[in-house]
Amino acid sequence: MSKDNNLPTWLFLFGCAYAFMHVMPAFLIYDVKHHLTTGDLLNFFTPFVVIPIVGKLYFLLRENLPTLAERQTRMVQFILLFSSILYVNGQGMNLSANAIARHLSAMKGSPLYWLDYFFDETLGHIFWHSGMVGISVALLLVAANLPSAIITWQIFAGALFYSFAYFTDAVEGQTVPLLFPGAVVILGGILYYQKKTSRKFSQNPVMFFFLASYVLAILLFLIWWIWQGGFPQFSELGWI
Numbered sequence: 001m002s003k004d005n006n007l008p009t010w011l012f013l014f015g016c017a018y019a020f021m022h023v024m025p026a027f028l029i030y031d032v033k034h035h036l037t038t039g040d041l042l043n044f045f046t047p048f049v050v051i052p053i054v055g056k057l058y059f060l061l062r063e064n065l066p067t068l069a070e071r072q073t074r075m076v077q078f079i080l081l082f083s084s085i086l087y088v089n090g091q092g093m094n095l096s097a098n099a100i101a102r103h104l105s106a107m108k109g110s111p112l113y114w115l116d117y118f119f120d121e122t123l124g125h126i127f128w129h130s131g132m133v134g135i136s137v138a139l140l141l142v143a144a145n146l147p148s149a150i151i152t153w154q155i156f157a158g159a160l161f162y163s164f165a166y167f168t169d170a171v172e173g174q175t176v177p178l179l180f181p182g183a184v185v186i187l188g189g190i191l192y193y194q195k196k197t198s199r200k201f202s203q204n205p206v207m208f209f210f211l212a213s214y215v216l217a218i219l220l221f222l223i224w225w226i227w228q229g230g231f232p233q234f235s236e237l238g239w240i
Helices: 007-027 038-044 046-064 070-101 111-142 153-172 176-197 205-228
Strands: 031-033
Touching: 007 038, 007 046, 007 153, 007 205, 031 038, 038 046, 038 070, 046 070, 046 111, 070 111, 111 153, 111 176, 111 205, 153 176, 153 205, 176 205
Parallel strands: none
Antiparallel strands: none
16 A cells, blocks of 8 residues: 555444444434434534545545546446435435434325335335445455555454344345345455455455445345244344
8 A cells, every 4th residue: 555554543433323323223222302413412423523534535545546547537436426415315315314214203105105115125224224335345446456555454343243234234234135246256256356356355455345345244144044043033023
């Protein structure tokens, strides 16, 4: 890493921020007013925390790859921008619809309830979570030819946080059919690239981060499936 050695730190911050902002709101259930919870207030800031870190990672990678082809740069920028819009749109949709749903518990089965449920549990989660998959792909593409670097503990620790949040997002958000195949496809792409280029996993910090993240996430999916006989939500089990 010739121009900047802060990439491991920012990968760690990315994993931690993603995990904290996605997992913690479920446990902050204090009612502020009209069923608006402290978790909702924290969740409001999720895009303001996660997306700037993603942007910082992108510009760090561009500094280390000044000769990236113009066509590849435009493709990465499009994927990153489109995925970030999906992420922000889905998160906002989910946040508002989820808060409104607390007022509709006595209206289950009504058109209003199901419309809110659609924006909360279906469309909101699909947009939100697919946006993060797209962000992962964009960062991997821009980092494909990153100069070799030593893998530090920050990268592995960040991957642990990211993989756990990715898994919990899928299970509680009912997006296992999206995120589990997404993890498998991205992992397959990383392995194919590594074989094609004959580079070791330890030579590319971004590749290693997402390789470790998605391997761990897939393991968590399989453990949960074997343990529970499927993918029940944590809330269905009374865990949150």
